[in-house]
Amino acid sequence: MPDSSDADLIDGRVLAQAVRDEVQSAIEEWTQSGRRAPFLSAVLVGDNPASEAYVRGKEKDAAEVGIETETHHLDAATLQGDLLDLVNELNADPSVDGILVQLPLPDHIDEQTIIDAVDPSKDVDGFHPENLGRLMRGSPRYIPATPYGIMQMLSRCDIDPEGMDAVIVGRSNIVGKPLANLLLRRTANATVTVCHSRTQDLAAHTRRADLLVAAAGQAAFIDGGMVKEGAVVIDVGINRVEDSSTERGYRLVGDVDFDDVRPRAARITPVPGGVGLMTRAMLLKNTLKAAQLRAAPE
Ligand code: GUN
Secondary structure, three states, rough: OOOOOOOEEEEHHHHHHHHHHHHHHHHHHHHHHOOOOEEEEEEEEEOOOOHHHHHHHHHHHHHHHHHEEEEEEEEOOOHHHHHHHHHHHHHOOOOOEEEEOOOOOOOOOOOHHHHHHHHHHHEEOOOOHHEEEEEEEEOOOOOOOOHHHHHHHHOOOOOOOOOOOOEEOOOOOOOOOOOOOHHOOOOOOEEEEEOOOOOOOHHHHHHOEEEEOOOOOOOOEEEEOOOOOOOOOEEEOOOEEEOOOOOOOOOOEEEEEEHHHHOOOOOEOOOOOOOOHHHHHHHHHHHHHHHHHHHOOO
């Protein structure tokens, strides 16, 4: 049971629903003016259960707001050249607004090569170097969905990062690095530290954080002793841990030990029901943007 002194939850379900409602209204307006619905093409290579679940979630969300989707399911043994051919086909297809290649890809495929091949104007993941470069320069086009979702969670909860010591644990190209850039922008004005697996005395950094973002992919490794009293804690982790008491045999936990950290934090995101839902919602926003870009190129 939460104590009255516990952190307020940042509820991803409510915030993501608000984003979906906004995207749905914008798409209704878009189609009512005679345009076709935005179209997202997803590519899934192999049968990673987590990736399959993500792609199913994306299809469901898209259908709900009026985005049309197709998913190309390719065999795990697909050759890199064949995947590149498919990406090039989608790049050239005028009916495709957004392209999403689900990561991770099998080991024999070089992820960078595939990401680089996606037409940057259709790159709704925002992973292409052109889009990452624009983000770093401070004039983003597509913002990667997870950091975009985190920034939206903060602004929709009236949490202003200005002047905060923000500590991000995790330096991935998908979350840590783009989020650091977003928090550094003059619209956010946080002071940013990015920690990683080789950081010495990680807890000394995390204990300074007014805003702590855990994106290291390790179950429940941020405990209460690593968190400053009154911090805002954003948990990006989605880790499966075995649990024979559940029907699926596992449950999802974040990178934060929620029960241990909640009494110390001012605000905290739960897992599930937190950042993951916002990530999905921001992809919808990026797909709408892709359709708008197609209709009126920059
Ligand atoms: N794998 C984990 N997160 C993501 C994401 O946001 N986009 C894609 N394409 N793959 C992922």
